[in-house]
Every structure is written in structure tokens, then in C-alpha cells.
Amino acid sequence: MALALFEPLVRAGPNGAVTPAVAASWDVLDGGRAYALKLREGAKWNDGQRLSADDFAWAWKRNLDPEVGAAFNYLLFPIQGAQAYAEGRARTDEGVQVEAIDGTTLRVRLAEPTPGFLARLAHPVFYPLPRAEIEGSGLAWTDPRNLRSNGALKLVQWDKGLGLTAHRNEHYGGEPIPFRELVVSFAQDRDARLAAFRSGAADAVEVAGPEYRAARADDALRARLRLFERAGSWFLVANCGKRPWAQADVRRALSLALDRTALVNEVFDEPVLPAWSLTPPSITGREATPGPPDLGGARALLAGAGYPGGAGFPPAKFTYHTSGVWKRLALALARQWKEALGIIVTPDEREWRDFLAFTEDPGDYDLYRAGWTTEYRDPVNWFDDLWESKRDALRAHWVSDAFDGHLVTARRAGTVDARAAAYQQASAVLEAEAPAIPIAYRAAAYLLQARVGAFRIDPVSGGVDLTGTVFDA
Incomplete structure (x- = not known):
């Protein structure tokens, strides 16, 4: 769901091609040792507040904090000072060379030129984070009542272990999604998940392990199976x-x-x-x-x-x-x-x-x-x-x-x-x-109803790319 709730600075495609997301443009400086990224005008959080360059800079430094221990924080290590801070060799994040020059400009300096650095910016470890909620609510910042995000959807309900509901983010300025509500079920019972698909209650069901084998063995399900x-x-x-x-x-x-x-x-x-x-x-x-x-x-x-x-x-x-x-x-x-x-x-x-x-x-x-x-x-x-x-x-x-x-x-x-x-x-x-x-x-394998005209996943995270999902009338 992170792909739907948060929007990165860029989106990465084949052959290292990157396209704008929150970053409308960027300049590569000093022979690839520095980058200046300009956020698109009007970028906002889902509560309507302005999304700023500092929301990215603070998030990156937080993910490098040894006490946080964020997964994949090593992808930030090309940034000058990042590895030393993450490994505890620097006591503060002052040496981490990422800063907001102004509200819409983020500047990053690398320890050395790093091919593919722009493509890394599509990874969740580079997403913006809501500082006020994290500092004010602690671990509860991901609760739907507290969560501020900047993606195409906003979380409205999360029953941990059972499922979640998300609505279209009316403050999102990127490519709109073709529906107003997304309901995701985490049903653990294989028969219940397959029954939901057979009845038409579910438009898409990801299958793996025993479910995948069951779908391959069933003529009707195999006809709707896509990899x-x-x-x-x-x-x-x-x-x-x-x-x-x-x-x-x-x-x-x-x-x-x-x-x-x-x-x-x-x-x-x-x-x-x-x-x-x-x-x-x-x-x-x-x-x-x-x-x-x-x-x-x-x-x-x-x-x-x-x-x-x-x-x-x-x-x-x-x-x-x-x-x-x-x-x-x-x-x-x-x-x-x-x-x-x-x-x-x-x-x-x-x-x-x-x-x-x-x-x-x-x-x-x-x-x-x-x-x-x-x-x-x-x-x-x-x-x-x-x-x-x-x-x-x-x-x-x-x-x-x-x-x-x-x-x-x-x-x-x-x-x-x-x-x-x-x-x-x-x-x-x-x-x-x-x-x-x-x-x-x-x-990844999905059972898709016939009314799902197009369906796309992000090949790196495996998350569903909702901007590439189309429902036929």
C-alpha cells in the first residue's frame, strides 16, 4: 500500500529512465556529485498542507538514524555523511548532505558520483514523512487518524491483520486513479479468498503458495490467472x-x-x-x-x-x-x-x-x-x-x-x-x-476479474500501481 499512500520524488522505468513525480525537474551538478530537485508547484499532504522539500530531507535523516534502524537505509549511503551517521561514527546528522534550500528545492551532495542514484529515489526509503505526526504520536503515526501521506490514496481505516480501506486523496496533484475507494482484505483463509473472487466480491486477488497451486489446477481460475x-x-x-x-x-x-x-x-x-x-x-x-x-x-x-x-x-x-x-x-x-x-x-x-x-x-x-x-x-x-x-x-x-x-x-x-x-x-x-x-x-500472480481492463504492478516493490489499473465499463 505504500505505493498508493505515498508518492516519491521520481518514478523509475526500464533502462534507468526516470520520470517526474513529486519532483517536477532536477539538475545534475558537479559532475554527478550533487543534485538539485525542484518539487512541483502545489504538492500537498492529504490534509491540504503544503508538501515541502524539508519533508524529504528530514525523512532521509530519520531513516539513517541508528536508533530508528530503517530497512534499506543503505540505499542512502551514497549521500555524503550518510553512512557515517547510520553506523554511529557521527553523533549527529549534521554531516548528512541533504538540505532544503527553500520550500520547493532539495539539494543532495554525494560522496562520489553514483550512477543510478536518481532511480534510487523511487524507493520507499526516500519517501517524505510527516514530522509533526511522528514526533507527536510516536509509533501511532501510522494510525489512520494520524497518518498524513501524499499519494493518490489516503488511509481511512486499518484493521490490523484483517484489512484496510483507502479513499481517493482529493489533494493529490498527480495522475488520478480511476476509483474513489479501495478495500483490501488480508483474509488468511485460502478458501475464503478464492470464494471472494469466484463470487465477484473481489476484483483482484494475489495468490501464492497453496492458493497459486489451487488456481493453476482449476480451469475457471486458471483462465483468470495473470503473472x-x-x-x-x-x-x-x-x-x-x-x-x-x-x-x-x-x-x-x-x-x-x-x-x-x-x-x-x-x-x-x-x-x-x-x-x-x-x-x-x-x-x-x-x-x-x-x-x-x-x-x-x-x-x-x-x-x-x-x-x-x-x-x-x-x-x-x-x-x-x-x-x-x-x-x-x-x-x-x-x-x-x-x-x-x-x-x-x-x-x-x-x-x-x-x-x-x-x-x-x-x-x-x-x-x-x-x-x-x-x-x-x-x-x-x-x-x-x-x-x-x-x-x-x-x-x-x-x-x-x-x-x-x-x-x-x-x-x-x-x-x-x-x-x-x-x-x-x-x-x-x-x-x-x-x-x-x-x-x-x-x-507475482493475480486472479483478475474480466472487468479489470488493465492491471500493473511495480516490479520492484510488488505493489499494485493503481495509476495503471483500468476497469472496463
């Missing part, structure tokens, strides 16, 4: 530092041989979508081309790498932690690769603590199960943070001068389009080299 990508991926990291995994053709062969649709249907209990690329479309803005396994292409690549029909290919291990899902994946991968390529990949199951230690220092491994969910919607959080050679964040031991060069070009790009183009080139190298093998995109 939405959640800016996260499951993939297999290959040890590119040793043979045969050092050969890109081997890695690509194993990827081409997979029937991802069958894997998704056979392995996963939770909502996922077949992944045809390592980076989700919500980040790159481009859908990878789906298709059946290319067995001919896979066999040709493997033969070209010196292993025709799998001959001479050394036995390999797939490492994962103890879990029904990952065990099913291990068995399905082993079967598909043996049938398609004639190679042997055996399961290597570890207890959770052992697996965590393994991912920090995997040693002489072959393949292991990995995943990533974006923290903020910008390519830097995928391409730079995961795959830059000098970081080797996933211990893939993959080195690509071409890929790293495109990252440098992206950092130096003077325009949004030039930056996006550099990341597209980096993506092409990543997919061609395949240091990891994509399996599935994380997803």
Missing part, C-alpha cells in the same frame, strides 16, 4: 575459471538445451516465468525472445567445444541448498542435459548454512543455484553490481574487457539515451558469453 514479472531472476552460475566452463560455447550449449517452460511447470510451486535472459525485462526494457530448446544448436556448440555427443565431458556437480524446489530443479536439469547433450550433472545438496558459506568461497565448483532481486530499478544494480569483472560478486570468475568497457561508457554517458545504449551493448555481451544460465524470473 507479472517482479524484477528478479533465478539462474545457474558457472565457474568460468576452469574447463570446460571457461568455454563460452559450453555454457551457451547448456543454456540452449533447456526447456524452460517445462522446468517452470515441473519445478516451481511459487509464481515464476520462464527466463530467456539473465536480466529481467523490467530492467532492460526489452523482452528476450522466447522459444523451445534449440537442441541442434546446443549439440553443435558442444561438439565445437570438443565434446561431440557429450564424449569426454567431465562429470559435473550442481550445488544448491536443501529445498524441495531446488532438488526438483537439480533432477530436472540432470535429466534434460543427459537426454539432450549426453552429459552427466549430479546434484550437490548442502544445508543452508553450508550453502551460504559456499557462495562466499565456492572453491572448485561447477554450477550453483543463484538469484537476484533488484533493490532499485536501474541497470547498474544488475550489470555493474553483479557482473563487473573486478567485483566478481557471484564468484563466476568471468572476465570480459568488452563488457567492462560498456559499463565505463554507461558511467560517462551524457544523456539517458546514450547510457541506455551502452547498457544494451553490455547486455548483448552478457547474453552471448553466458557466465550464468537463466532459469526463471520471479513473478
Whole structure:
């Protein structure tokens, strides 16, 4: 609900593109070391009071307060002085370089240029907060009687654990929503939730776990089931530092041989979508081309790498932690690769603590199960943070001068389009080299009534984007 109750300074889109929200405009200063953001005229809280730049500055400093311990406060660390204050190395927030120059201008100074910083501003940890209510009401500031917010909706009732009701915020100056009231039920009973949908009492029902499996097994419900990508991926990291995994053709062969649709249907209990690329479309803005396994292409690549029909290919291990899902994946991968390529990949199951230690220092491994969910919607959080050679964040031991060069070009790009183009080139190298093998995109699943003409979620938070929801007459 945070996405509906609060509006951020900007909204983040694919390829690092940001669009105005509360901030009508901004200037990038001092070579990317500072930003000046101008709030739109007439921005207000839901009680009609003016929303000011200081509401953002105070909120950010509060979220950095070590005594508050706000989740995701590390996303604020690029701000000069932020990390020192959050970690208790500075006694006060005076050194945190964010300030309201006037009522509508917010100035931020960073410790160093940080690509993707603007996209971070869409995250809830950067939302404005109502200082008077927080200081006056303490933990009760989120009570509907006290809560001041600046989003499209205002909270009018909250029965904790049961549900909430929100009404349209008449003081909201952004894109209007197509309804006056939203009722959200937190019903825990699976049958009750599905019954509410069947009866038409609920327009949309999010389903996961047993509910999701029940919806997939029911013909009528399956017809109304829609999956939405959640800016996260499951993939297999290959040890590119040793043979045969050092050969890109081997890695690509194993990827081409997979029937991802069958894997998704056979392995996963939770909502996922077949992944045809390592980076989700919500980040790159481009859908990878789906298709059946290319067995001919896979066999040709493997033969070209010196292993025709799998001959001479050394036995390999797939490492994962103890879990029904990952065990099913291990068995399905082993079967598909043996049938398609004639190679042997055996399961290597570890207890959770052992697996965590393994991912920090995997040693002489072959393949292991990995995943990533974006923290903020910008390519830097995928391409730079995961795959830059000098970081080797996933211990893939993959080195690509071409890929790293495109990252440098992206950092130096003077325009949004030039930056996006550099990341597209980096993506092409990543997919061609395949240091990891994509399996599935994380997803959210909803049952939607036929009268819901359009429905959209925020891929990072998973919250429903009410501005993208349309009801047919």
C-alpha cells in the first residue's frame, strides 16, 4: 500500500529512465556529485498542507538514524555523511548532505558520483514523512487518524491483520486513479479468498503458495490467472575459471538445451516465468525472445567445444541448498542435459548454512543455484553490481574487457539515451558469453476479474500501481 499512500520524488522505468513525480525537474551538478530537485508547484499532504522539500530531507535523516534502524537505509549511503551517521561514527546528522534550500528545492551532495542514484529515489526509503505526526504520536503515526501521506490514496481505516480501506486523496496533484475507494482484505483463509473472487466480491486477488497451486489446477481460475514479472531472476552460475566452463560455447550449449517452460511447470510451486535472459525485462526494457530448446544448436556448440555427443565431458556437480524446489530443479536439469547433450550433472545438496558459506568461497565448483532481486530499478544494480569483472560478486570468475568497457561508457554517458545504449551493448555481451544460465524470473500472480481492463504492478516493490489499473465499463 505504500505505493498508493505515498508518492516519491521520481518514478523509475526500464533502462534507468526516470520520470517526474513529486519532483517536477532536477539538475545534475558537479559532475554527478550533487543534485538539485525542484518539487512541483502545489504538492500537498492529504490534509491540504503544503508538501515541502524539508519533508524529504528530514525523512532521509530519520531513516539513517541508528536508533530508528530503517530497512534499506543503505540505499542512502551514497549521500555524503550518510553512512557515517547510520553506523554511529557521527553523533549527529549534521554531516548528512541533504538540505532544503527553500520550500520547493532539495539539494543532495554525494560522496562520489553514483550512477543510478536518481532511480534510487523511487524507493520507499526516500519517501517524505510527516514530522509533526511522528514526533507527536510516536509509533501511532501510522494510525489512520494520524497518518498524513501524499499519494493518490489516503488511509481511512486499518484493521490490523484483517484489512484496510483507502479513499481517493482529493489533494493529490498527480495522475488520478480511476476509483474513489479501495478495500483490501488480508483474509488468511485460502478458501475464503478464492470464494471472494469466484463470487465477484473481489476484483483482484494475489495468490501464492497453496492458493497459486489451487488456481493453476482449476480451469475457471486458471483462465483468470495473470503473472507479472517482479524484477528478479533465478539462474545457474558457472565457474568460468576452469574447463570446460571457461568455454563460452559450453555454457551457451547448456543454456540452449533447456526447456524452460517445462522446468517452470515441473519445478516451481511459487509464481515464476520462464527466463530467456539473465536480466529481467523490467530492467532492460526489452523482452528476450522466447522459444523451445534449440537442441541442434546446443549439440553443435558442444561438439565445437570438443565434446561431440557429450564424449569426454567431465562429470559435473550442481550445488544448491536443501529445498524441495531446488532438488526438483537439480533432477530436472540432470535429466534434460543427459537426454539432450549426453552429459552427466549430479546434484550437490548442502544445508543452508553450508550453502551460504559456499557462495562466499565456492572453491572448485561447477554450477550453483543463484538469484537476484533488484533493490532499485536501474541497470547498474544488475550489470555493474553483479557482473563487473573486478567485483566478481557471484564468484563466476568471468572476465570480459568488452563488457567492462560498456559499463565505463554507461558511467560517462551524457544523456539517458546514450547510457541506455551502452547498457544494451553490455547486455548483448552478457547474453552471448553466458557466465550464468537463466532459469526463471520471479513473478507475482493475480486472479483478475474480466472487468479489470488493465492491471500493473511495480516490479520492484510488488505493489499494485493503481495509476495503471483500468476497469472496463
